[in-house]
Amino acid sequence: MHRVLSALTGELDLFFGGKQMRAGMRATTSLLAVVALTFAVPGNAGAENRHGGTLRLAGLGDLDHFDTASAYTAVATMIQRAYTRQLVTHPTTDDPARAGALVADLAAEVPTVANGGISADGRTYTFRIRRGAKWDAPSGARQVTADDVVLGIKRVCNPVAGAGAPQYFTDTIAGMREFCDGFAQVAPETGAIARYLGGHEITGVRALGDRTVRFTLSAPVPDFLEILALGFSSPAPREYLRYLPDGPEFRQHTISDGPYRISSYTPGAEIVFTRNPAWDASADPVRRAHVDGIHVRLGVDRQEVVTLIDTGQADATWDVPVPPDRLAPLLANDDPRLRHADVGMMEPYLVINMLSPNENHATANLLVRQALQYGIDKAAAADIAGGAKIAHPSCQILGPANPAYRQYCPYATPGDHGDPAKARQLLAEAGYPNGLKLKMLHSDVPPQPAIAQSVRDSLARAGITVELVQVGIGDYYGKYLADSTYAREGAWDIVAPNWRPDWIVGANARSYFSPLFDSSGYSADSPNFGSNYGFYHNPRTDGLIHQALTAPDQATANTRFQEAERQILDDAAVVPMVTRDATFFVSARVRGAVRFPNARVDPANVRLAW
Template identity: 45%
Template sequence: MENPRYGGTLTMVGAGDVDFLDPALAYHTVTRGIIRAYTRQLVTYRSSLDRAAVAMIVPDLATAADGPDADGRRYRFTLKDDVCWDAPTRIRPITAHDVVRGIKRLAHPLAPSPGLPYFLSSIEGLSEFRDRVAAVGDDPATIADALETTGVAGLRAEDERTVTFTTIRPIPDFLNILALPFATPAPVEYLRGVPGTAAQEQRVISCGPYRVAGYHPGETIALTRSAAWTPGSDDIRAAYVDEIVVRQGLDEDKCFALVMSGEADMLWDIQPPTDRLQGLFATGDPRLEVFPAGLFSPYLVINMWSANAGGALARPKVRQALQFAVDKAEVSRVWGGPRLNDIADQLLPPLCTAHRPFAPYATGGGRGDPERARLLLGEAGYPEGLTLKLVFRDRDIHPETAEVVREALARAGITAELVPASIGELFGSYLASPRAAREGRWDIALTGWEPDWHGHNGRVYLQALFDSSAASGDEGWGTNFGHYRSARTDQLIAGALSSSDQDLADELFRSAEAEIMQDAAVVPILFAHQYWLHASRVRGWLPYPVLNGDLTNLWLDGTDDREGYHL
């Protein structure tokens, strides 16, 4: 085995940008690819080729996880002595108060975290805290005071180094929730700004091995070594490279050529063009890394609120027609074929412990059944078909995906008007915008879902994408982008989340999955594998629950063979 080398600049190339650098809001795949480099949590995961190892929780900022207690609800964490902030004024220790502030900040009323539902359904008193803070108004200074001074019953800094959590009920996957980047501590400086604002994005403070040295939206992101991080405080991240630089705004072919020639080290937010994959497979090119990862991607979100076509999508038979209309095999081809994906006819992938084969709308070879789709449309009152707006990401393989979906829908009598959008627009202007949903700016959307953790992760798919128990009016929908609401589904998910028996929880998750599919809330299309392209000099690439692997544990062979890209 090669000995890892220290030094050099890892250069990544791509088309688009992060959603946010702030860990309270960051959720897009590309952001998750770099956030491990400048954030740390109480607990985390190791990167590994061993899937069981990747699913195991290990200490990070904390010395160990003490809990749960005999009642299954209380957890106690003691911070390591030498974990510090790389703050603008001075290096200083991370405290238990910073851990508490990081959780409370997820409920900021002007910018609630997309991960907030995980925490609201877990930590005692956090929902009440959210409501009290929301009641103070919309002045950022007043909100900052409320965030800092309002207590949470189940969240307490016992002293500078000890923090305790009390959960609403026994929650078997609570440590998985605390391992999410959302649970990153927040320094006191963050109280001055509103999460997600341009000013706050330029004030990200590191507690990991790297710091954000420069961020020019849509152009470059540069991470350099943090002066506050010490190897002795972190046995998870080796931090071999000196810098990580992301170059943005490049087209897909240019990015591919740069990596293949060695002028850049890794793709950023795109994947190898479909027409190049077979050549990489044919030669067994080691620069292409493939690892099954339980990605529910792509799938078709259905906007339940759209009034277009006479409110057609509120009718179950129209949504069922969509299930039969999509040619999943053709989408699979666009996404690299059977080596890189499996056709999905359900929500929970094989890597989830709750998975059992289940295919209520299966068609031969995944090719779809346009005649059955037309029949269902007729029964729903649309014998002549209907027109829907299909929004999709405008880069990488997504335009071709949208085109093959459009062609399949046309065979079933559904006209799809294509609405291309940047990744920021897709989520910010369409999927996460209740107003856009109500105004019918989109009807169906192509997107994907990356699991937040592996193994016992039924909630990662079902609670995140379909739970409506915290929703009221336009608020509280989180990543339930289609605004699907079902009291029965919410009840089943709640039962699974409250069960200390993991087998029973998985059974309840399967029942919820069946309910959602009966309602045809989304159209599953593929379970995609994790795959990424890097240059020959990249060594030690290991899977981590993000698409581009663990940047903190890879190294560069022959780091002096070219000049790195610098800002």
């Protein structure tokens, strides 16, 4: 009861206090929402056990991709829970320990060595597909088959809208790299894609009958089940061969094997989900499907999103974070509608462009990069990112919750405020006794401008003058960081992007080290460097990452990841700055808004008090 009373007091503080004062009707509605939350507790009028209603999500941007082969954002991961299924998945829970343990989804059971699903050498995984898992196919409900699983994996590297992290598959499944290399040469046309998919096989993915599928790996992969839990690994129905991957027609004909189907989609405006009549609750141990439908309202800025939720006109955030001015009072009052979770998110971390020609290739100099490590006031950046309750200064890539974590902080400073004197000393040793000038690229989306200004101000103390270059968020990632020409030409020297691992619980060190620091698939002349934006290149680091990814067991993998992290930090490749909790905001009528597996509302498992 204390927590609920605190929430009620917090809303009164918001109503009567200074900058957060709202107009009378809005404040009254907000107050009534919290009162409703106060009395809608377990055991009161059966509110917790009711089914039905429509879950209303609101946000700014459209879904990046409907197609599971290419969808690669946190919001896509959230909504895929409603209309897709995978062989294995993470459970919906508030318990981090339980969240890290994979459970069977389409598979009848999680394969292990003990049950015969994984071979003794760790290179073969066999799955039996659960009977009763069905597609909502145009011709009628149809069982999900092993061929559908094979087709889903094949489509990962299609030449139109392939996966954002194909290396998860090309580095693990036997024959996948060769299959994808061939696919890359195919014309981006429906007919050509269908012919290639029908005429070529992946050595390591085989359907053994209607409901048995076998994966053969090129080497043991301790986290292979985690890869199969990704949306990329979803099966695909044969009807998808009729459409260009994630094209306009595809988006109007997306087929569900989850509890909800897409009944209408208006680009940039709304997505409407209704119940999937082909879905059988007895064949799905993961999704409870309490609500009758899901409505996603698009094109709403984040200030309005929070207002809609605060006043009960929407139920949860879609893609936008809570603005800093709205977040602070919610945190201060421990408002139970604000949920947050440590998901190992680096937000931000500083990437150093190793190829920049500026200032006589200054950023290629280890001493200069070490000076940056000491120059930045991480505590100030953490305050901007959200403050002590959700943002913390960091000196490592991995956090304590990661099983591969081992404490290592080579550039510690008092109170995490930086050490300008040490930074100046290192600059002088590097040949820059009078300081140097660097360009920092940043997006126009808060808090990026404020973070950039903080970096500029803290580095100024060390004699480093930073020129800030602001660009739109689309150009930030889609142009300047995606095209390596800008790095080579010195359009930027430093950037402070965010990184969230592709799965936020369990053994996820791969999703930091493989995309961010493995340069083995690129050269300095490559058209892009993937997510290794500044082209950090060290063959020893690449080797350690490869050893970790092909280790015979997770303990060995963790040791190699620890060694790789130490090397990366010794090379001062990036400056870890802040680890920040993921946050999401829900209305007073939402129940079961737990933190895992996605640190967002699970639309297939929340309930509504109505």
